[in-house]
Amino acid sequence: DAKTTQPPSMDCAEGRAANLPCNHSTISGNEYVYWYRQIHSQGPQYIIHGLKNNETNEMASLIITEDRKSSTLILPHATLRDTAVYYCIVRVANSGNTPLVFGKGTRLSVIA
């Protein structure tokens, strides 16, 4: 079962920042927070991941609370192409590959 809780849907005006919350209150010390998104009928796309520090890349920023029990994915200037289902995933870090456990995600609709 997924170890994260996300709102089922959100709307965002085009050009505005989209802030997608994720609760992971049972996260362990060796678990990372990953974000993926899936545009309709395409394969999921990796966005960003982090352990405890805030992270930023060309797509988004990831803000993790100090107690690591929740995080927020920020798309700074949402466009219509950002309309997708966003998945927050908690994944253990080890030397082998651990599968991604997807929940239901948040369906983000960017509105013109």
Next chain:
Amino acid sequence: KAGVTQTPRYLIKTRGQQVTLSCSPISGHRSVSWYQQTPGQGLQFLFEYFSETQRNKGNFPGRFSGRQFSNSRSEMNVSTLELGDSALYLCASSLDTSGVYEQYFGPGTRLTVT
């Protein structure tokens, strides 16, 4: 660098038949994972291969199997197809270094069983 490719993209099969799907990972990636996506169950992990060995397996019946070749390309096979096997089958590849690494997904193969 080319992304993950999957063939075929679309497939229609009849109940009782078998099917083989193919996945070519990103160059240099040695780990290949397979996922099934259905409207009812969402995205579910099938299995993962690394260096031609199955390393992880999800909760699916033995009708679902896979393999990986020495060039890291992977195939998955579903035998005795059932209507419920209709789904989007996704392949993901990743590097396998110690620590944490992201998975990159292909576009998927949409299988319809009639």
